[in-house]
Amino acid sequence: MRLGVIGENLVERILARTNLAPAPLIETQIAFSMARAIMAGVKVGLYDAIGSHAKTAAEVAATCKTAPEATAKLLDTLVGCRYLTYRDGRYRLTEKSRKWLVTTSPHSIADKLLFQYDEWDVVAKYEEYLTTGEPLELHGTLEGGAIWDRYQRGMRAVAGISADEVAARMPVSAGATDMLDIGGSHGYFSVCVCCRRAALRSTILDLPEAIEHAAAILAREGMGERVRHRAGNALTDDLGSETWDVVFLSQLVHHFTDEQNRELMKRIGRSLKPDGVCVLLDVIRPSTPEAAGGVGAVLDLYFAATSRSGTWPIATMQAWHRDAGLSVEAPIPLRTLPNAAMVVGRRPRA
């Protein structure tokens, strides 16, 4: 997938195709202004305020407690961006905003858009990263409980996009009983995996400052003792010996260096029961710039700048598995999340 300049009539399509339209202006000023407008709509509660009815600008402004004229401007912008429609002085949600941005939708990623205010500040430091070559380390920039709270909620929102698919396609046997979800935060992946396998329970190992905010998110799922948190540090904690049927790490290995991942994977290898699996879910580092695609290329820089190591190629993750004595299985590319895959290693039967 890629973002791009799309002509809205024949003349514009010709201008776009023949390089007469100023694409860099549209892909910068229009892109960042549009992003901020969509996010502002979430922040002031505009999509919830419209809900399932057609509303006037004055009604939306009254519900959101925002300035009427400025609210009308934002509403008109969101019509142009196809998040709203307009007829006879009233605004309605489109399918896109109803599915993804209304907070009561089961697919809502509104919390991720709120966390994007923090990511916005990090991305504003790309030039610093370019000058020093030092990654900006997202976790190091998360100062204060409010940011940790937005981070955990944002991660939960993104997990909602793919958790059902991950749970359905994860190669875990029906008889499995013990799962360790390292860096599992909100625990939603564990919840979905356990819901599909009656005998399975899961322990979510995460940093204490994450659990402080993730606990309430997990409690919403009503899983009780079947999915519970354990405060700790994956880089130093004892993970046990022949303890787990599945060890799952989603969006974690890009925070660690090659050496840290190699060492962690060895401890994971020892902690797996015979025939147990280690599943790494992450955005995959593209093999070439051309292979990345638009979204992949932008994410590659994002992860390089904001995490210790950036994303990893599948082959590197498989090498960690082999080093840890695991046999490598076919990677599972996700259909619901572009550029992401599950990379699977299995401990041989005794």
Ligand SMILES: C[S@@+](CC[C@H](N)C(=O)[O-])C[C@H]1O[C@@H](n2cnc3c(N)ncnc32)[C@H](O)[C@@H]1O
């Ligand atoms: C990008 S989030 C991913 C959350 C979740 N696994 C998901 O995919 O939605 C990374 C998580 O790893 C946790 N984490 C980072 N370093 C860690 C460490 N050394 N030990 C345990 N957890 C860690 C963070 O607190 C955060 O919750």
